[in-house]
Amino acid sequence: MIINYNKYADGLVPAIVQDVTTLKVLMLGFMNEAAWEKTKAEGKVTFYSRSRSRLWTKGEESGHFLLYKNAAIDCDNDTLLIKATPLGPVCHTGADTCWDEENKSEDFIFYLEQVIKERRQSSPEESYVAKMMSKGLNKIAQKVGEEAVELVIEAKDDNKELFLGEAADLLFHYLLLLNAKNCKLQEVIDVLKQRHS
Numbered sequence: 139m140i141i142n143y144n145k146y147a148d149g150l151v152p153a154i155v156q157d158v159t160t161l162k163v164l165m166l167g168f169m170n171e172a173a174w175e176k177t178k179a180e181g182k183v184t185f186y187s188r189s190r191s192r193l194w195t196k197g198e199e200s201g202h203f204l205l206y207k208n209a210a211i212d213c214d215n216d217t218l219l220i221k222a223t224p225l226g227p228v229c230h231t232g233a234d235t236c237w238d239e240e241n242k243s244e245d246f247i248f249y250l251e252q253v254i255k256e257r258r259q260s261s262p263e264e265s266y267v268a269k270m271m272s273k274g275l276n277k278i279a280q281k282v283g284e285e286a287v288e289l290v291i292e293a294k295d296d297n298k299e300l301f302l303g304e305a306a307d308l309l310f311h312y313l314l315l316l317n318a319k320n321c322k323l324q325e326v327i328d329v330l331k332q333r334h335s
Contacts (some may be wrong), residue, residue: 142215143171150186151216158207158221160243164228165236181206183222202226254317278318282311
């Protein structure tokens with residue numbers, strides 16, 4: 139990737155940061171070559187702070203780092219799109235993003251997948267997800283099988299409401315099983331895409 143640092147007089151290029159999971163735009167900063175190299179080397183998004191006149195790693199004071207995952211450059215080679223995982227709120231105001239948006243996926247299924255991931259760490263007494271996870275992989279897989287059978291039974295009847303309820307139960311427990319196997323729905327989608335092409 140060739141970055142054109144010479145397009146602007148200050149040698150800085152805009153760097154748009156996007157959450158690698160939710161795809162929400164988190165913030166905009168500026169990078170020079172040193173900031174870009176440090177980002178890649180240390181795995182934490184680093185900018186050149188124009189107000190401080192120095193390199194600045196996002197989160198160096200708050201602990202809310204942006205863990206670098208990958209990057210792309212625009213068609214003019216003068217703007218970076220950085221994909222990262224935020225460790226906490228991104229904005230200095232305490233908001234999830236610098237546009238005061240909640241950092242969650244617009245796609246509810248991916249949002250639900252994130253909720254399952256977070257609730258896995260809860261107490262089994264407080265969370266159904268944690269309770270299922272505490273029972274182990276075999277129990278979760280068994281539950282997926284039970285929900286699949288219940289969906290098949292409802293498919294043979296004409297009650298749409300019951301059928302959709304069982305379909306929702308199966309989808310939820312399928313996401314639970316994916317999480318228990320440390321897999322993501324996107325990985326399943328990628329397999330489907332490969333089969334489709």
